[in-house]
Amino acid sequence: IMVLSGVVISSLFAAFSSLLKFLADSENKLPEITFWLMGSLARTGGYQNVLYMLGVTALCLVPLFLLRFRLNILAFGEEEAKAMGVNVKFYSLIIICASTLLTASSVAFCGIxxxxxxxxxxxxxxxxxxxxxxxxxxxxxxxxxxxxxxxxxxxxxxxxxxxxxxxxxxxxxxxxxxxxxxxxxxxx
Known part of the structure; x- marks a missing residue:
């Protein structure tokens, strides 16, 4: 179910990307969208964006580094982690939010x-x-x-x-x- 859900969601967002490319100005925006979809470090936008990324990275890495021990416990599985007294939903939410914010900010600047x-x-x-x-x-x-x-x-x-x-x-x-x-x- 997880793999099929991923395929369906990927297909849906590929359709949205294609729609954006279809509606974009073919002279200016379409090349930018195309190169962003291929990913590059060349167009990250200067020092202001680097400072922004450093701030987001620091904000997200602090909880991840503080929860490294909990990550070891969560790696045993949900049942074992609960048996060890770990609030699985709470820590999973923090880890997923921090990881998602890190990934989203990186993709926003560098592309895919x-x-x-x-x-x-x-x-x-x-x-x-x-x-x-x-x-x-x-x-x-x-x-x-x-x-x-x-x-x-x-x-x-x-x-x-x-x-x-x-x-x-x-x-x-x-x-x-x-x-x-x-x-x-x-x-x-």
């Missing part, structure tokens, strides 16, 4: 840069383990390094900058398939 949120935590987990006390900062560092490498490739590979979403998809899909293969192999 896919696969980073799917593969980076898995890579970080394979390096440092599943303890969120270490995994959360490691995921931030690996994600930043990943985007730095991808952005460097995007700026140097051709005469014009390649949108980051294209490169992250070309890297992310095979890595994710490999991770799925490894997890299935571990189940056998």
């Amino acid at each position: 840069i896919g696969w980073v949120g799917l593969i980076v935590p898995h890579i970080a987990r394979s390096i440092v383990g599943a303890n969120f006390n270490v995994l959360l900062p490691a995921s931030m560092l690996v994600g930043a390094l990943f985007l730095l490498v991808v952005d460097t490739i995007a700026r140097c590979a051709m005469a014009s900058e390649i949108p980051l979403g294209i490169i992250t998809s070309l890297i992310g899909a095979p890595v994710f398939i490999y991770l799925l293969y490894q997890s299935k192999k571990g189940w056998l």
